[in-house]
Amino acid sequence: MIILLIWVVVLIAVVALYLRQVYSTFSKNGIKHFRPIPLLGNVGKVLFRIDPMAYDFCNIYNSFPEERFVGRYEFLTETVVIRDVELIKKITVKDFEYFLDHRTFDTVSLFSRTLFLLKGQEWKDMRSTLSPAFTSSKIRLMVPFMVEVGDQMIVSLKQKIENSADDYIDIECKDLTTRYANDVIASCAFGLKVNSHTDENNQFYQMGKKATNFSFFQMIMFFLLTTKLSKFLKWGLLSDEVNDFFSTLFLNTMKDREIRNIVRPDMIHLLMQAKKGKLTHGDSNSNDEAAGFATVEESSIGRKKITREWTDRDLVAQAFLFFFAGFESVSSSMSFLLYELAVNPDVQERLVQEIREHDAKNGGKFDFNSIQTMTYLDMVVSEVLRLWPPALASDRICSKDYNLGKPNATAEKDFILRKGVTIMIPTVAIHRDPEFFPEPDKFNPDRFSEENKHKINVLSYMPFGLGPRNCIGSRFALCELKGGFWLRFRLRK
Ligand code: HEM
Known part of the structure; x- marks a missing residue:
């Protein structure tokens, strides 16, 4: 003893x-x-x-x-x-070369091959490969998909209001914005049309929830993997079910498009072009247009031409990252924006006024030019990203x-x-x-x-970070946020 x-x-x-x-x-x-x-x-x-x-x-x-x-x-x-x-x-x-990488928090799942976790030269090459997919000329073509998804949200909300006994409904705003963000990324990154407002438990939405909701155990593993233990731990943030779902979906869509020669100007198409080495900055290299004050610029690293070949798994990982990066960040910014507009009615009125004037001039259409010209909408979005930065x-x-x-x-x-x-x-x-x-x-x-x-x-x-490793999707995110708001105010007309 x-x-x-x-x-x-x-x-x-x-x-x-x-x-x-x-x-x-x-x-x-x-x-x-x-x-x-x-x-x-x-x-x-x-x-x-x-x-x-x-x-x-x-x-x-x-x-x-x-x-x-x-x-x-x-x-x-x-x-x-x-x-x-x-x-x-x-x-x-x-001194960016001293601080090129993010720390590791996944060593096995799809996540470990995403741009966010790639390191050193591999990160540089992937950034250059993907960068042309996020220029204003490419995002401009995706705005109609965002508007389409937003329209279906408005139709569903109007329907619910009509069906209600009192002519109004209570909405859980975070749920609403999460469904919008989910459907936008399903359409833009995976070429998939889903309507999470009417088909509430669709598989894409369910898998998205599984991929982004973290348990206490996952939090502990996350912290442990950010320590020196990451060298010894083999652990992934995503379950096999989520990995398999996104991989199968992406690869099947890619195959189907090849066979049927389908061209839709979305992320999956751009990733297919990247795989063939056909995705370039083109003429927009020197003059990429901003989507608002918060837009971040691409550095010379992203603008380099590279010829590296990527595996299918690498491409799936990027499509998944676009989903993951956009899902929570966009939906939480949108729900904070709804909150701020509710408690600041003067801001809300000024915004509605701008939207009405815009619609009168533009025949009720919303496009990339709208995003650039609606100055008060940009001020409101910039302030939300200041006060409530998702990252x-x-x-x-x-x-x-x-x-x-x-x-x-x-x-x-x-x-x-x-x-x-x-x-x-x-x-x-x-x-x-x-x-x-x-x-x-x-x-x-x-x-x-x-x-x-x-x-x-x-x-x-x-809000979108700084330097060459800033958010590659700032234009996409700003278009999605602004498009969502423009649509939402159509409910007030
Ligand atoms: C309001 C929405 C969003 C915010 C606030 C946001 C913010 C950020 C921030 C702060 C970073 C890290 C930057 C750094 O470390 O300096 C980042 C990285 C990244 N974001 Fe976003 N993001 C948003 C939406 C999106 C969307 C919609 C996409 C894609 C469609 C996206 C794709 C990415 C990617 C791929 C990276 C990793 C970049 C790299 O490591 O090279 N983000 N984002």
């Missing part, structure tokens, strides 16, 4: 010493951080859903106002949260030791970020910093008006 007790004491002492050593990285280097909880580090409250992730990032950002960067332990792994926007620019743009933070892994400089104005030594350490960019906290956006919690689209928008520090506004 005594021997057992001695072993227990020794074990506890060894673990305690190990944890002390692990959790000393930041204090040894004069980097501010919250006190970590043994084994959980600083992520316990998020893991156990006590604090929302957005609160967590705002809290760490606001608690250390003098720091350029601060420390955050995720379990036993250190990550560095960058506060200084000039440093963020250096990391994401100028709360972005990450990058440091691929070579990198000098981050001093953590604050009085620090004596520079901090060298070691290869393999993750940095986090706390987008949501920067978007709500009063230094960049006065009265940050107020929903105020006028920040983005012609007279005011030049006052915005461009480095402080990043």
Whole structure:
């Protein structure tokens, strides 16, 4: 018994010493951080859903106002949260080659082959391959599909209102916007016509839900895979059922189009062209049109010509990523937008007015030009993406030791970020910093008006990320968001 007790004491002492050593990285280097909880580090409250992730990032950002960067332990792994926007620019743009990749959180499923998780040269080649699919000239041709999907939503809503006893219905807005986003991506990425408003439990919608709803176990695995353990863990975010569903759907559609010579200007067609090496930027290379203030530009990496061959699985993975990236981000932005319009009736009225004027001029049609000319709609969408950015933070892994400089104005030594350490960019906290956006919690689209928008520090506004690894789908997303809103207001006429 005594021997057992001695072993227990020794074990506890060894673990305690190990944890002390692990959790000393930041204090040894004069980097501010919250006190970590043994084994959980600083992520316990998020893991156990006590604090929302957005609160967590705002809290760490606001608690250390003098720091350029601060420390955050995720379990036993250190990550560095960058506060200084000039440093963020250096990391994401100028010294991009040190911070090329996102960290891994899937090593086996389709997800592991997506653009988001590809690394190094393979990522560069895939980005160049896909980039021409997201230019304004290609997205312009997809706007009619978005409008078609939105129309079916309006028809279904009108039907439900007509059938109701009181001439109105209660709507769960997130459910409505999720169904819209689902149907848009089914049409644009998989060439599939579904109507999730009438056929509520269609298989595409069910699989989408399965692919994007994360259990507690998945959250733990997600965090574990972002640590050094990813080298040893073989785990995928997607179940075999979801993998098989999307793969079969994509490959069968591709085969059917080949056999029947079908050309529809959507993502599946563009991916088929990419496979044959026929997808290029064409003439639009130098003059790609924006779809709003928030649009991000493609870098020279994305504009390079490449001839690499991709497997069918690689193409399926990208179509799946377009679905995954657009599903939650677009639907949550749309439901926040509905919320803001409900609590800000003056904004709603101004928007309706603009839509009426647009429709009178355009014969009730909505296209890519509408997206570019409806300035108030753009201000409203830009403000929603500021106040409620769907991507709360972005990450990058440091691929070579990198000098981050001093953590604050009085620090004596520079901090060298070691290869393999993750940095986090706390987008949501920067978007709500009063230094960049006065009265940050107020929903105020006028920040983005012609007279005011030049006052915005461009480095402080990043709903679609920054640098060559920014969101490839910003034009697509803005068209989808704006198209959805234009349609929704048809209910008010
Ligand atoms: C409101 C909607 C959306 C928001 C706010 C959003 C935001 C973002 C952000 C912040 C990133 C990471 C950027 C970085 O790390 O600097 C990203 C990456 C990405 N997004 Fe989006 N996104 C949206 C919709 C979409 C849509 C609709 C698609 C595709 C159809 C898409 C495709 C992608 C892809 C493929 C990446 C990975 C890019 C790479 O690693 O090279 N996104 N997005």
